[in-house]
Amino acid sequence: MPPRVSVLMPVQNAEATLAQCLGSIRRQRGVDWECIAVDDGSTDASRSCLARAAALDPRVRVVSQPAAGIVAALNHGLTLCRGEYVARMDADDIMHRDRLRLQALALDMAPSLAGVGCHVRIFPRGQLLAGRREYEHWLNSLGSPTDVLRDAWVECPLAHPSLMLRRTLWGQYPYREQGWPEDYDLVLRLLGDGHSLGVVPRRLLCWRDGSRRLSRVSKAYSIDRFTACKAHFLARSQLARHDRYILWGYGKTGRNLARALAAHGKHPIAIIEVHSGRVGQRILGVPVISPADLGAFYAQAGPFPIIASVARPGPRGEVRAALDRLGLVELRDYVCAA
Numbered sequence: 001m002p003p004r005v006s007v008l009m010p011v012q013n014a015e016a017t018l019a020q021c022l023g024s025i026r027r028q029r030g031v032d033w034e035c036i037a038v039d040d041g042s043t044d045a046s047r048s049c050l051a052r053a054a055a056l057d058p059r060v061r062v063v064s065q066p067a068a069g070i071v072a073a074l075n076h077g078l079t080l081c082r083g084e085y086v087a088r089m090d091a092d093d094i095m096h097r098d099r100l101r102l103q104a105l106a107l108d109m110a111p112s113l114a115g116v117g118c119h120v121r122i123f124p125r126g127q128l129l130a131g132r133r134e135y136e137h138w139l140n141s142l143g144s145p146t147d148v149l150r151d152a153w154v155e156c157p158l159a160h161p162s163l164m165l166r167r168t169l170w171g172q173y174p175y176r177e178q179g180w181p182e183d184y185d186l187v188l189r190l191l192g193d194g195h196s197l198g199v200v201p202r203r204l205l206c207w208r209d210g211s212r213r214l215s216r217v218s219k220a221y222s223i224d225r226f227t228a229c230k231a232h233f234l235a236r237s238q239l240a241r242h243d244r245y246i247l248w249g250y251g252k253t254g255r256n257l258a259r260a261l262a263a264h265g266k267h268p269i270a271i272i273e274v275h276s277g278r279v280g281q282r283i284l285g286v287p288v289i290s291p292a293d294l295g296a297f298y299a300q301a302g303p304f305p306i307i308a309s310v311a312r313p314g315p316r317g318e319v320r321a322a323l324d325r326l327g328l329v330e331l332r333d334y335v336c337a338a
Helices: 015-026 046-056 070-078 099-109 130-141 145-150 182-192 223-236 252-262 291-301 313-325
Strands: 005-011 033-040 060-065 085-088 113-123 164-166 196-208 244-248 267-272 286-289 306-308 334-336
Touching (some): 005 099, 015 033, 015 060, 033 046, 070 182, 085 099, 099 164, 113 130, 130 313, 145 196, 182 196, 182 223, 223 252, 244 291, 252 267, 306 313, 313 334
Parallel strands (some): 005 033, 005 085, 033 060, 113 196, 244 267, 267 286
16 A cells, blocks of 8 residues: 655765664654655765665665756656655755654645645754844744745745645646756745645754755855745736836845846836935835835825835834735735845
């Protein structure tokens, strides 16, 4: 009989962490599982480590391919997954022993959900910079499909190795090589097509942070490429019927997003700023106005979409409160896109 859950794990030169990762998978309880490990041309001892694991536990299935990259490895592995649900896992991470059971249970109990993530603990803790701690705090503040949808434009709202998705959807949504993060691309495609993604609000994944992570060494995961991905989907959703929008925030984050949206023919009609030196000036050929003047401008200029590009959670909350006081509705009239 097919297992309930297939764990999909690409592997490339992960000998230092692979045994601990596989041990955490083998300790899963309360659910039938298989692990599809795709060796993507490893040149270290990863392949022999995988072979030993498969010899000890037939639930571990190993396939090898010449080095072709994570997208090719993931799509290859997906063709072999037999479970009702497919759970992503990275070869340097560690899952809580109840992760698969609790995520499968969440999907069982909510047939409307396409998939679920979970909260994470980034490690090793001693090396974490303040920015990574703030990112972890934001990620773990999301606890419902509403939170995921609302903050999807801020950053990828689900840690990729925490994702569990119904296998029936993978045929419609294979991974893609777009020159930006394949996980963010997948999440925004799913949400854009009306699928709902939830969160199990427990820390069920220890997510390793280090200088060798793909997200640190590949240009596809740079901030500019995240912004390009965001702009691509914004242009096809919130801005699909508008070539002009109101941009709130012209710091580094706002400038980068405005530049990326301009590549899709989307340009601001006004910029909202709290910086007193900018208010009253013109940037990108459009007026810079204060938040206090937004209501009058909005009433006169018309209901243009508002893109609030404010990176920090605190100021972003203040922007949301100000827009809500004007009677504007998030995801209909405005989005926050850090």
